[in-house]
Amino acid sequence: MLVQQLRHVARVGNPAHEYVGAIERPEAPAPRRLVPGEARQAAVLVPLYVDAGMLWTLLTKRTDSLPHHRGQVAFPGGGKEMGEDSWGAALREADEEIGLPPKRVLRLGELDEVATPSGFRIVPCVGAIPFPFELKPNPGEIDETFAAPL
Numbered sequence: 001m002l003v004q005q006l007r008h009v010a011r012v013g014n015p016a017h018e019y020v021g022a023i024e025r026p027e028a029p030a031p032r033r034l035v036p037g038e039a040r041q042a043a044v045l046v047p048l049y050v051d052a053g054m055l056w057t058l059l060t061k062r063t064d065s066l067p068h069h070r071g072q073v074a075f076p077g078g079g080k081e082m083g084e085d086s087w088g089a090a091l092r093e094a095d096e097e098i099g100l101p102p103k104r105v106l107r108l109g110e111l112d113e114v115a116t117p118s119g120f121r122i123v124p125c126v127g128a129i130p131f132p133f134e135l136k137p138n139p140g141e142i143d144e145t146f147a148a149p150l
Contacts, residue, residue, distance in 0.1 A: 031123070032112040039121040043089040044077025046111070046124050047100065048150070049131040055150045058135075060097060061143045068118070071143075075124070076100070086110060086123040098145055099136030104129055 047058045057075075064070045076094040080086070087110075091102035105127040113123050135145050 028109065031110045033123075037121075039115060039119050041080045041123075042078055042120045043080060043086040043093070043123045043125055044075035045090040045094040045100075045105065046075055046126045047094070047105065047129045048108070048126065049129050049133070051131050051147075056131075056147045057150055058098070058129075058145055059148055060137070060145050063139070063141060063143045066141065077122070079120070087125050090123075090125040090127075097138050097141050099138070100129065100133070104133070 049056055049058075059073050060076055062069055062072050062074060076097045077090050078093040078097075080089040081092075084092070087107060091105060094100040094105070095102055106129070108126045108128055111124040111126060113121055115121055137143075137145050
């Protein structure tokens with residue numbers, strides 16, 4: 001059902017937020033949050049799209065010149081800034097890292113917060129993006145972007 005709904009978003013184009021009504025979302029339990037602690041709060045965007053009838057997501061490979069997380073494969077994202085919520089951080093970082101404008105993302109929901117060995121608490125924000133799209137990876141942060149089927 002989600003694939004059919006995302007196909008509709010892809011057909012009608014962008015900006016994605018105009019088509020919130022196109023996707024039926026059943027009530028789901030609130031995502032799990034970790035107990036506050038020393039870890040730095042962060043968020044990532046899990047961008048979903050449909051191509052050739054299949055559901056895909058985008059990933060990035062970080063440059064080797066970065067001081068942290070060099071060469072890692074990741075969703076676009078990063079640390080929250082003062083007063084920023086998870087969606088604000090995920091959308092800002094996706095725009096900065098891969099040139100994905102926030103208005104092109106249809107917010108679908110959030111997944112459970114996860115802790116990383118590197119000291120972050122990450123909230124994955126899941127959003128639909130229309131396909132096709134043009135990405136502009138920031139060469140100072142991102143070596144490449146690539147798609148992975150779900």
